[in-house]
Amino acid sequence: MSGVLDVIAWFLLVVGALLSLSAGVALIRFPDLLSRMHAATKPQVLGLLLVLIGCALRLRDAVDITTLLLVAVFSMATAPVAAHMIGRAAYRAGQARADLLVVDELADADDKR
Amino acid sequence: MTVVAIVITTLLAGGAVLALVRIVRGPSILDRIVATDVLLAVIVMSIATEAAFSRDATALPVLAVLSILGFTGAVSVARFAIRRQAPADPPSGRDADRPSSDYQAESIDLPDSLGLPAALDRRPPEPPDRGDSLSPPDRLDRPTEEVR
Structure with missing residues (x-):
């Protein structure tokens, strides 16, 4: 039973680490800030959750799992706020490339800047 | 198990190095914020991986501190960037x-x-x-x- 849990934990850790590498590659190759933000959320939410679940499967202690759950709740509650602030700052600073946007709902707004 | 540790360390280090390259090369401060967030996520994942492999929960409170600290830094620097970059009429306006x-x-x-x-x-x-x-x-x- 514990061997099975260890194998699952290693698999989740490897997948989470793979997501971090993919985010690094995307940070280098993607053209503008909004697409880089899209890539950056993968290790921040999914990769972090996978790694935390893998860590919890390895530790198997109630106190440790509570701490890991706290980390997960913190990061999932704060990541959307930070991403919203960065995206808003990027759009208002003119960093979003207009030719890459499919829909620009703020294009006609008077107070967008 | 050692092979898995080497693979995970290589993947995490690759992601961290590429995020560092974006931090250095990033044309604007917002690119650097995004890359710093990725780097912080990679650091959190590294500490959690180390805790998972050594079965030692000593470093787990550090993860909670890091997840809050990264949010605070990102939001404050984003507000700072709004104030600095809002006048886009002169592109290099100070x-x-x-x-x-x-x-x-x-x-x-x-x-x-x-x-x-x-x-x-x-x-x-x-x-x-x-x-x-x-x-x-x-x-x-x-x-x-x-x-x-």
């Missing part, structure tokens, strides 16, 4: 080039969104003429009502 009244009018949406009390809000009663706020205009009336 704060020193503009008169001080414009500077006051631009920094008004800082305290309200950060949840500070209204007594700290020293905004002028008239709405800003630059119109650079995304918030509704009735928000400007609230501090004077609370002062009375």
